[in-house]
Every structure is written in C-alpha cells, then in structure tokens.
Amino acid sequence: xxxxxxxxxxxxxxxxxxxxxxxxxxxxxxxxxxxxxxxxxxxxxxxxxxxxxxxxxxxxxxxxxxxxxxxxxxxxxxxxxxxxxxxxxxxxxxxxxxxxxxxxxxxxxxxxxxxxxxxxxxxxxxxxxxxxxxxxxxxxxxxxxxxxxxxxxxxxxxxxxxxxxxxxxxxxxxxxxxxxxxx
Numbered sequence: 573x574x575x576x577x578x579x580x581x582x583x584x585x586x587x588x589x590x591x592x593x594x595x596x597x598x599x600x601x602x603x604x605x606x607x608x609x610x611x612x613x614x615x616x617x618x619x620x621x622x623x624x625x626x627x628x629x630x631x632x633x634x635x636x637x638x639x640x641x642x643x644x645x646x647x648x649x650x651x652x653x654x655x656x657x658x659x660x661x662x663x664x665x666x667x668x669x670x671x672x673x674x675x676x677x678x679x680x681x682x683x684x685x686x687x688x689x690x691x692x693x694x695x696x697x698x699x700x701x702x703x704x705x706x707x708x709x710x711x712x713x714x715x716x717x718x719x720x721x722x723x724x725x726x727x728x729x730x731x732x733x734x735x736x737x738x739x740x741x742x743x744x745x746x747x748x749x750x751x752x753x754x755x
Contacts, residue, residue, distance in 0.1 A: 606752055609650070613659075613747040614640055614722060620667065623726045624737035631734055635674070635723035642677065642720045644751065651715050653753040656707045660748045663700040665693045666741040670727040673745065678719040685717045693743070 616638065623632050645651050665671060675688035691702050706714055724743065726735070 606655070607653075607755065609644075609751040609753065611644065611749055611751070613642075613720060613749055614638075614745070615747070616722065616724070616745045617742050618724065618744075619737075619742050620735045620739050621737040624735060626737060631726060633726070633728070635725040637721060637723040639678070639719050639721040642717050644749070645715055645717055650751060650753065653755075654708050654715065655752045655754050656705055657714070657752070658703060658705045658750040659688065660750070661691065661700075661702040662746045663691065663693050663697070663702065664742075664744045665695065665697045665700065667726075667735070667743060668695050668741075669729060669735065670695050671743055672725045672727065674723045674725075675747075676721045676723075677714065677717040678721060679716045680718050682719075686711060686714045 618636065622636060624630075625632055659675075661673075661675075663671075663673065671693040673691040673693060675691075676684055677686040677688075679685050686706060688704055691700075693700055708714065722745070724745070729735075
C-alpha cells in the first residue's frame, strides 16, 4: 500500500513546487491582429547563352527585360486596407561577373508607380537576399500598379573577357511580397 501512495505524493509535491507565471491581462490592450498575405511574384533563371548573341559572337550589353502582370490590387479589399508591403528578392549568381537588377512597378499606362532601388549582384554570389518595404501612406500611387518590370544587365568584365555561352552557369531571381492589411 505504501508503494501506491509514493507516486501520488510525488505528483502532489511536483504540483506545489512547479513554477507559475502570472498572466498579465493588460498586455491585450497592446495586441492588434494584422492580416498578412504572402505571395510569390516572379521567378527567372537565365544562363550565359541568354547574354550572348551567337550570330555576332558578342555579349548582349542591353538589359534583358520582362514585364509581367501584377494583379494583387485587382482585389478592392486589399486596395482599401493595405498598410505596407515588403518586397523580397533572392538572387543566386553563378557567373564570374556582376549584374544590375532593376525592378519597376507600372500602371496600365506604363507610368512608374514605384521604383525599387537598383540591386548590384556581386559575381559568384549564391545567396543574395534583398528586401524593401513600401509604406502605402507615403506611396498611394503604388496602389495603381498593374505590372512589374524586371531588367537584368550583365556588367562589363574588368579584364575584357567574354562569357562562354556553352558554360552552364545561371543567374536565378526569385521574388515574393508580403502585404500587411489593417483590420
């Protein structure tokens, strides 16, 4: 009978000696629920062949540009309740050359609604992360965005060398956005 009481006594002893923390209900006054929407934007993967003109055997020195639709603001609720947006870019550069990436947001008439500061991607940088936050209160024009344009420019080589289009090195760009809404 004494063996059965020992576990019960241990449970009672542990219960009395356990730590407790008092709940501070005043913290609820500082709490605010903010809905967040996260979305991927664009994904590009370009090889050395994309930056080389095979016919003339020269590098392409003009930016490679692509414009895609940006439909987030088609939703009236998002447009009326957006507080800020965080744009995130991950860029992996296997090239032995630098790149400049320019991101521009446009409206239906191709007018700029927001210009991301240019990103200089260092050579052989495999884990580049870049981020920028847009506060809507100071950038209401951003809400008229319907397109996103990305241009990638290969920087000239410092030693005059030319890239080899048969080498399978890539520059890869992934992007996402986090939209913070008011309640």
